[in-house]
Amino acid sequence: MVSRNEINMADVAQRAGVSVATVSRALRGLPGVGEATRTRILEIAEELAYVISPEASRLSGGPTRRVGVVVPATEKWFYGEMLAAIERRLRAADLDVLLYQVSDVAVRSRFFRELPTRRKVDAVVLIALPLPQQEVDRLDHLGVEVVVAGGRIRDFPHVEVDDRAIARTAVEHLVGLGHSRIAMVRATIYGDEHWAPDTLRLEGYLAGLTEAGLPHREEYVVSVPFTPTDGAAAAEQLRSLPEPPTAILCFSDEVAFGAMQGLRALGLRVPEDVSVVGIDDHPLAEVMGLTTVRQDVAAQGELAAEMALLRLDHRRVEDVVLSHELVVRSSTAPPPERADA
Amino acid sequence: MVSRNEINMADVAQRAGVSVATVSRALRGLPGVGEATRTRILEIAEELAYVISPEASRLSGGPTRRVGVVVPATEKWFYGEMLAAIERRLRAADLDVLLYQVSDVAVRSRFFRELPTRRKVDAVVLIALPLPQQEVDRLDHLGVEVVVAGGRIRDFPHVEVDDRAIARTAVEHLVGLGHSRIAMVRATIYGDEHWAPDTLRLEGYLAGLTEAGLPHREEYVVSVPFTPTDGAAAAEQLRSLPEPPTAILCFSDEVAFGAMQGLRALGLRVPEDVSVVGIDDHPLAEVMGLTTVRQDVAAQGELAAEMALLRLDHRRVEDVVLSHELVVRSSTAPPPERADA
DNA sequence: CTGAAAGCGCTTACAG
DNA sequence: CTGAAAGCGCTTACAG
Numbered sequence: 001m002v003s004r005n006e007i008n009m010a011d012v013a014q015r016a017g018v019s020v021a022t023v024s025r026a027l028r029g030l031p032g033v034g035e036a037t038r039t040r041i042l043e044i045a046e047e048l049a050y051v052i053s054p055e056a057s058r059l060s061g062g063p064t065r066r067v068g069v070v071v072p073a074t075e076k077w078f079y080g081e082m083l084a085a086i087e088r089r090l091r092a093a094d095l096d097v098l099l100y101q102v103s104d105v106a107v108r109s110r111f112f113r114e115l116p117t118r119r120k121v122d123a124v125v126l127i128a129l130p131l132p133q134q135e136v137d138r139l140d141h142l143g144v145e146v147v148v149a150g151g152r153i154r155d156f157p158h159v160e161v162d163d164r165a166i167a168r169t170a171v172e173h174l175v176g177l178g179h180s181r182i183a184m185v186r187a188t189i190y191g192d193e194h195w196a197p198d199t200l201r202l203e204g205y206l207a208g209l210t211e212a213g214l215p216h217r218e219e220y221v222v223s224v225p226f227t228p229t230d231g232a233a234a235a236e237q238l239r240s241l242p243e244p245p246t247a248i249l250c251f252s253d254e255v256a257f258g259a260m261q262g263l264r265a266l267g268l269r270v271p272e273d274v275s276v277v278g279i280d281d282h283p284l285a286e287v288m289g290l291t292t293v294r295q296d297v298a299a300q301g302e303l304a305a306e307m308a309l310l311r312l313d314h315r316r317v318e319d320v321v322l323s324h325e326l327v328v329r330s331s332t333a334p335p336p337e338r339a340d341a
Numbered sequence: 342m343v344s345r346n347e348i349n350m351a352d353v354a355q356r357a358g359v360s361v362a363t364v365s366r367a368l369r370g371l372p373g374v375g376e377a378t379r380t381r382i383l384e385i386a387e388e389l390a391y392v393i394s395p396e397a398s399r400l401s402g403g404p405t406r407r408v409g410v411v412v413p414a415t416e417k418w419f420y421g422e423m424l425a426a427i428e429r430r431l432r433a434a435d436l437d438v439l440l441y442q443v444s445d446v447a448v449r450s451r452f453f454r455e456l457p458t459r460r461k462v463d464a465v466v467l468i469a470l471p472l473p474q475q476e477v478d479r480l481d482h483l484g485v486e487v488v489v490a491g492g493r494i495r496d497f498p499h500v501e502v503d504d505r506a507i508a509r510t511a512v513e514h515l516v517g518l519g520h521s522r523i524a525m526v527r528a529t530i531y532g533d534e535h536w537a538p539d540t541l542r543l544e545g546y547l548a549g550l551t552e553a554g555l556p557h558r559e560e561y562v563v564s565v566p567f568t569p570t571d572g573a574a575a576a577e578q579l580r581s582l583p584e585p586p587t588a589i590l591c592f593s594d595e596v597a598f599g600a601m602q603g604l605r606a607l608g609l610r611v612p613e614d615v616s617v618v619g620i621d622d623h624p625l626a627e628v629m630g631l632t633t634v635r636q637d638v639a640a641q642g643e644l645a646a647e648m649a650l651l652r653l654d655h656r657r658v659e660d661v662v663l664s665h666e667l668v669v670r671s672s673t674a675p676p677p678e679r680a681d682a
Numbered sequence: 683c684t685g686a687a688a689g690c691g692c693t694t695a696c697a698g
Numbered sequence: 699c700t701g702a703a704a705g706c707g708c709t710t711a712c713a714g
Contacts, residue, residue, distance in 0.1 A: 008690095008691060010692095021693080022699085059707065075422040087415070097440040101432070119347065229628060289602070362710080375684085399708085
């Protein structure tokens with residue numbers, strides 16, 4: 001028994017000269033309270049700066065009014081942007097966000113083993129991350145709604161973009177400029193794992209080449225962690241090939257920024273010597289002049305949050321595939337004459 | 342009364358043939374439980390995948406085991422990085438993070454008016470944001486520990502860097518290279534508010550000029566929202582002056598990236614024609630070749646979280662000022678001959 | 683070392 | 699429209 005000297009519903013009830021049951025109903029806007037009574041109770045609660053104890057409320061039957069958001073790493077622009085949108089939407093619905101960061105494989109496996117969100121949230125929004133089947137299946141023990149943002153995980157309701165089409169769009173742009181030697185920098189996370197968006201973008205890249213009648217060259221596909229520094233290293237590696245590519249499609253803009261600078265460090269000009277294309281439309285893409293395929297990250301987060309809200313309301317939801325858009329800037333141009341073999 | 346068909350402590354007690362009191366003690370590692378009894382209880386709880394109801398636990402006297410983290414915007418690198426570190430440290434102590442994003446003035450004033458963390462958390466970590474005195478004082482009604490990361494707010498325990506010294510270091514570097522026309526791009530947030538780090542950096546910049554015997558030129562200080570695009574605009578504005586600066590100190594690396602690209606778009610070379618210095622050491626700074634003053638953002642977050650943990654343990658804490666470091670790369674060089682008057 | 687019982691602060695049938 | 703009372707699932711003195 002701990003004295004918390006917080007103001008309780010009983011205090012409000014006493015001041016209002018009614019029972020706690022009536023205060024409870026009045027404060028939550030439930031029917032069955034006289035208008036005058038309700039007004040008086042609301043005034044007193046306001047005056048006393050009373051807030052309902054979430055614990056007691058929950059214990060006696062209410063929802064937690066909390067949603068767990070699982071994100072790989074908030075310091076990455078993509079995830080930070082998505083988290084921002086999710087938080088905003090949930091906050092607007094007066095739900096609290098419980099943040100779970102799953103930044104490496106050890107934390108991930110611990111998360112799915114222990115499921116720390118249990119008994120704490122009404123729903124979980126998962127920002128897409130690579131998940132072994134065994135960990136995916138643990139989600140069934142969560143006992144709450146699960147929705148996925150920025151990809152798909154099993155059959156949970158999800159919001160995504162068409163990653164295959166995105167990569168294909170980028171390749172088509174490069175082919176249209178006359179490129180035939182097009183490389184791709186893939187990205188890994190958690191050491192060397194590829195997640196769905198990466199695999200799908202690879203497929204789109206290969207499909208784009210096939211469509212243009214171009215060969216697949218194994219040496220034109222490299223995988224690196226998705227940081228600018230690794231993007232630069234990947235570009236240097238690609239340019240050291242006997243027959244180097246004249247265009248590079250990067251998994252994301254952040255990788256592409258690194259690639260552009262890596263090429264310049266090599267004394268190459270972008271786009272005159274090598275073209276670079278990213279994916280995202282990162283806030284820096286415009287000033288960097290990066291040609292990219294834009295996706296609306298915030299909208300994905302907002303819609304996923306919206307889906308979670310609908311599910312909490314026992315409503316049906318439909319999966320969403322958001323559109324994308326090629327944004328041509330100054331990092332792409334026709335290949336140099338002599339490189340056209 | 343809602344049936345949640347969750348497993349309760351009573352179920353565990355029944356299976357173990359003991360009272361709930363004993364289960365409660367055993368699970369929390371409290372003394373006064375026989376070793377054999379404890380082991381059996383732990384096994385049964387494990388087998389049943391039982392987790393203590395946080396609500397019930399809290400209601401009967403325990404802490405919430407939640408910490409509120411208030412952040413201006415998770416999509417900004419600085420805040421995302423700091424949030425990541427805070428979450429990691431709190432998670433390691435088995436505390437949950439309740440995320441509050443205060444992305445504009447309306448949300449901010451609502452946050453401080455309603456204090457939505459009340460009765461929900463044991464402590465609050467505030468990532469420094471500009472706060473009117475009236476809103477600062479509202480924090481006293483929170484009833485829990487408050488610590489501040491990345492700046493200071495009134496007399497709350499805090500972790501910060503020496504923003505004055507950081508800016509002065511940058512100016513000294515430029516002066517050392519021979520620059521005498523040094524501009525500064527300040528940053529605003531929430532429309533046109535300046536927060537403490539910005540004001541302190543301005544002071545450091547002015548102190549650096551004074552120290553070098555250089556005049557303060559009003560037209561050399563411009564304020565923009567802290568985005569790359571606005572950084573580019575600021576650089577263009579500065580270069581349009583009758584006597585343009587030969588070096589630009591930017592509030593942050595993100596602003597500096599924009600400035601560099603803005604200058605290049607004007608046909609100017611960095612650093613041959615204009616030097617640019619940032620602050621942070623953003624992940625892109627290396628590939629961009631940006632000279633900057635590095636601060637350890639993650640360490641600030643981690644230490645602030647640590648401080649909150651200590652305060653929850655009723656321990657004393659000391660404010661921390663972390664060190665910074667000039668990182669010279671290729672965006673700074675002596676001023677061009679002809680510009681030296 | 684262990685248990686019975688009160689109490690935490692609400693919500694919700696059930697009565698009136 | 700309103701209230702008395704049970705119950706949510708724990709923790710913690712208090713006894714033994």
